[in-house]
Amino acid sequence: MSDVLKYELYKDDCLNILKTLLDNSLDSIVTDPPYGINFMNSRWDYNIPSIEIWKECYRVIKPGGHLISFGGTRTYHRLVVSIEDAGFDIRDQVQWIYGSGFPKNLDVGKSIEKSFEGDNSNESQKWSGWGTALKPEHEPICLARKRLDDTVVKNVLKWGTGSINIDACRVDGTKESRWPANIIHDSSEEVVSCFPITNIRPGSPTRNNKAGPYSSERTWSTSKTPGQQGRGYTDTGSAARFFYSAKAGKSERDAGLNGFPSLIRNDGRNQDLFTGNNPYNRGNNPKVNHHPTVKPIDLMRYLCRLVTPVGGTLLDPFMGSGSTGIGALLEGFNFVGIENNEEYFEIAKSRIEYFVNNGVK
16 A cells, blocks of 8 residues: 555445455444344344344454454344354454433333223333333444454554554553453543542552442543552543444534435334434434434544554445545544445535544644
8 A cells, every 4th residue: 555545435235345355454343233123114224234244254354363343232142143153253342432422212102091991090000110221322233253363462563453552542642541341431420420529549459439420531641650560550540441422423424424415314213103303314304414323433443553563554344434545544543434325424524524634723
């Protein structure tokens, strides 16, 4: 690869494109595939990726190359088993925790009242307060690795893959700060207030005290105690001292999409029982970037940086609206993206071109 960043975008079924790629030619894979829940009545989300797709991903990635894949809470087990059956070693599960989830809940009492003729007030009151869903506040992320060619050291020296970039992903970007964890959160008070407050003596292990009010992660110190060789920290505050990333806002979602039409996309639920005010299109508002699962760019930058060697090439076989590609290119990596849906492909293409030309502020 030259010093100029390169990206290749394909509008096609990912299996067709994967079969054209060379063995051991890519450094990492970061993707947000269909969750297999027929999301919003969309055929593209009817099934999780097949083992055949993950086997092709395994073939094209270098030995020791890492795969990061988002999953749904209900179908994550199927995703991980398929990735493992394709040959990958499962290394960890990362949790992205956020406070802005919206339950896709059926109000049983109100539904009884609406669904039956006559006087059902007793039954509807009996089931008042009963529902069908918890509030979603996290997404599981699979971290996997292609099997090594000999030891980690020999693999790193031969292929440039096999390890993750710890220092580049510490919380504040310095070698003295917190080790990157398998928890990522959106820094909302709702989430952070669930973590305990910690008071740490110099050089001592962490002690958890009772949960207290939110303490901003932007104010705590991460300086190591001199002479302690990293055994402890001298900071005090919320235990939620991890990388944080809020969900993508409208300006980020729509950047680069001038001239694209605004469209209404609801989640396909029975409108006789539910209004259009649903979690993916609250108020039935038209949206320019109407992809339902747009990931924040800073989150994708972090994940790309974690698993991709300097100057490496990253693949996203389920590109969606292009957040992985934006993150990869802004971090200085080359990118290969594949998307089968024509509408989403055009959105991804325009967003990627915009951020490549303009960067981020």
